[in-house]
Amino acid sequence: MAGRMLRSQVRSSMRVAARALKISVAIGLGSLAAGAAFAQQPQLTPNPQRGQVLSYTCLGCHGIQGYRNAYPDYAVPRLRGQNEQYIISALHDYQSGQRDYPTMRMQAMSLSDQDIVDIAAYFAGKPLVAASTAPKRPVPAAAAVCTSCHGKDGIAVAPMYPDLAGQHASYLTRAIQEYHNKDRKNPIMDSMAASLTRSQIAVIVDYFSTLAPGLRTEPRPFFSWTDRQQPSKASD
Numbered sequence: 001m002a003g004r005m006l007r008s009q010v011r012s013s014m015r016v017a018a019r020a021l022k023i024s025v026a027i028g029l030g031s032l033a034a035g036a037a038f039a040q041q042p043q044l045t046p047n048p049q050r051g052q053v054l055s056y057t058c059l060g061c062h063g064i065q066g067y068r069n070a071y072p073d074y075a076v077p078r079l080r081g082q083n084e085q086y087i088i089s090a091l092h093d094y095q096s097g098q099r100d101y102p103t104m105r106m107q108a109m110s111l112s113d114q115d116i117v118d119i120a121a122y123f124a125g126k127p128l129v130a131a132s133t134a135p136k137r138p139v140p141a142a143a144a145v146c147t148s149c150h151g152k153d154g155i156a157v158a159p160m161y162p163d164l165a166g167q168h169a170s171y172l173t174r175a176i177q178e179y180h181n182k183d184r185k186n187p188i189m190d191s192m193a194a195s196l197t198r199s200q201i202a203v204i205v206d207y208f209s210t211l212a213p214g215l216r217t218e219p220r221p222f223f224s225w226t227d228r229q230q231p232s233k234a235s236d
């Protein structure tokens with residue numbers, strides 16, 4: 001009798017605990033920015049090998065060193081080493097139209113959530129790690145505020161922020177100008193870029209784009225010579 005009571009008490013307290021857990025999970029998810037919509041989906045296990053196969057078409061642009069977007073003219077962003085979570089959120093933003101770029105929207109529309117997770121794992125590869133021996137350059141005053149999220153080494157302090165180290169200068173300039181003009185909408189970055197002057201943008205871009213270790217162009221299969229490491233400036 002006592003045993004049965006105990007068991008039913010245990011069961012009901014477990015139900016309470018489960019409910020509390022569900023609620024706290026719901027609150028936790030709800031409080032994440034809407035931009036992190038992928039977090040609300042069931043956890044998908046990334047398969048980078050599958051990602052490599054799927055990303056073959058992507059390499060037609062992202063796998064060619066110095067490949068440029070024609071109008072406007074800027075280098076296609078480097079993806080090798082970029083944060084996995086950031087790549088996932090970027091692809092979801094293209095899908096939803098939150099990030100407005102027709103070619104990438106078309107590319108992203110053809111991908112399932114599993115495809116996106118796999119592709120992101122493939123491009124991310126090993127996360128960038130700052131070299132402990134590298135001589136530290138002083139952070140220019142204009143870039144100081146940026147380093148609280150994007151890191152002094154251009155390696156983001158959290159995985160939902162993009163790494164900027166070694167990214168093409170022309171792409172960084174374009175991205176910052178887009179935030180500045182509110183053509184690319186992001187509550188954090190729109191306010192960060194709002195008051196930047198042209199010359200501040202130039203100083204910031206020069207700092208982050210020339211940091212090493214940094215992002216690289218994903219080598220295209222059978223064309224690995226295209227990934228010969230060049231200073232970012234050369235291809236910009």
Ligand code: HEC
Pocket residue numbers: 054055057058059060061062069076077079087090091099100101103104107108119162
């Ligand atoms: C026709 C050329 C082209 C192809 C093919 C292409 N991309 Fe892109 N991609 C671009 C350009 C140009 C941009 C920059 C767009 C912008 O300014 O928002 C971009 C941006 C991105 C970004 C955002 C990078 C960042 O730093 O924010 C990701 C992620 C991305 N592409 C992934 C992919 C994937 C995955 C595929 C294949 C499914 C792909 N791309 C195919 C041209 C291309």
Ligand code: HEC
Pocket residue numbers: 077089090093142143145146147148149150160161162164172175176184185186188189192193204
């Ligand atoms: C509070 C954190 C935070 C700070 C501080 C911050 N950023 Fe960002 N940054 C972000 C986030 C989040 C994104 C991704 C936004 C999106 O998805 O469009 C981003 C994106 C970017 C991108 C686009 C990268 C890409 O691959 O497309 C650039 C460039 C950038 N930031 C530059 C800067 C600069 C320059 C500063 C300082 C003036 C700065 N950021 C300050 C959080 C921050």
